[in-house]
Amino acid sequence: MEETKMNLSSFSIRLLAEDDCKDLIRLIKDLAEYERIPFGPKIDEKVLRKDGFGERPFYHCFVAECNNKELGSGIVGYVIFYFTYSSVEGRSLYMEDLYVSPQYRRCGIGLALWKRVAQEGIKNECFILNFAVLKWNTSSIEFYKKHGATNVTETDGYHIFRLQKNELYRFTEN
Amino acid sequence: MEETKMNLSSFSIRLLAEDDCKDLIRLIKDLAEYERIPFGPKIDEKVLRKDGFGERPFYHCFVAECNNKELGSGIVGYVIFYFTYSSVEGRSLYMEDLYVSPQYRRCGIGLALWKRVAQEGIKNECFILNFAVLKWNTSSIEFYKKHGATNVTETDGYHIFRLQKNELYRFTEN
Numbered sequence A, B: 001m002e003e004t005k006m007n008l009s010s011f012s013i014r015l016l017a018e019d020d021c022k023d024l025i026r027l028i029k030d031l032a033e034y035e036r037i038p039f040g041p042k043i044d045e046k047v048l049r050k051d052g053f054g055e056r057p058f059y060h061c062f063v064a065e066c067n068n069k070e071l072g073s074g075i076v077g078y079v080i081f082y083f084t085y086s087s088v089e090g091r092s093l094y095m096e097d098l099y100v101s102p103q104y105r106r107c108g109i110g111l112a113l114w115k116r117v118a119q120e121g122i123k124n125e126c127f128i129l130n131f132a133v134l135k136w137n138t139s140s141i142e143f144y145k146k147h148g149a150t151n152v153t154e155t156d157g158y159h160i161f162r163l164q165k166n167e168l169y170r171f172t173e174n
Helices: A018-034 A043-053 A109-123 A138-146 A153-156 A165-173 B018-034 B045-052 B111-121 B140-147 B152-156 B165-173
Strands: A011-015 A060-066 A073-086 A090-100 A129-134 A158-163 B012-014 B060-066 B074-086 B090-100 B131-135 B157-162
Touching: A011 B090, A018 A043, A018 A060, A018 A073, A018 A090, A043 B090, A060 A109, A073 B090, A090 A109, A090 B045, A090 B074, A109 A129, A109 B165, A129 A138, A138 B060, A138 B157, A153 A158, A153 B157, A158 A165, A158 B140, A158 B152, A158 B157, A165 B111, B012 B111, B018 B045, B018 B060, B018 B090, B045 B157, B060 B111, B074 B111, B074 B152, B090 B111, B111 B131, B131 B140, B152 B157, B157 B165
Parallel strands: A090 A129, B090 B131
Antiparallel strands: A011 A060, A060 A073, A073 A090, A129 B157, A158 B131, B012 B060, B060 B074, B074 B090
């Protein structure tokens, strides 16, 4: 039997549905492992349902679903994004995660997910798309740069600062 | 006549009202100049009204208003923020701008504005507060670090990448 060739037509890109949150948390855990995040994600399926499908959604998400039984089934990639704002540029977009399961890479799913976010941005008059990449992740950096992205940390000296949970509480209590 | 001493009690911190957008754009322009942004902000008062007071607000904003006639009047500082999301941490907050007019500095207005954002985060179950600082802005960095902030670009290698308007269009068209 001939081996099924994996290509983009075997996958559909669509918005996350509430019942996909079980699959989404599985992929989020895979990504956290890949990014070497100690202890993994602090959220679970229940939180994803509450935060993405309440009155005010805190995030939006596109998923890639495999629709070729020979290649597997279910959700194999996702991208989380949300709308942001810049006092210089106005409406902007932030891409939080872009992840495709290792066995489904190299056929354009990641690119297709990223493009859907960019299209969603333009549709909503957001003309800047920001995202973070860990500096050791050279293969991702190469991929993003190839498609026109600039490292503004390097070009503009743009550094991200953070108040973590404990510091945030301490700060508000003083 | 004794000189009026400037202290925090001469100012009130409150949410931006739609009619404050004229004052807000003035301060945004001042900040853009301070941050040496070429050509200044691409948005104007009309855009601020549309984006902050429509069906889906793209940003939130607290302002500091002077209520002591001897010290001046009107809005002298602001902080823009919005809700974000992390697949590791869940609900988060991003502080876009924190600005106080030079003549009203050193009496705690900036700190009070920042604290209001942090409190708003905790109220909404957001336990991470992120913000960008330009790496040459050493006085701000010192201020933020003193209050518990960490530079995650340095500690975690967290670099920000961006698709600018032209690249964003080109990307979605291919």
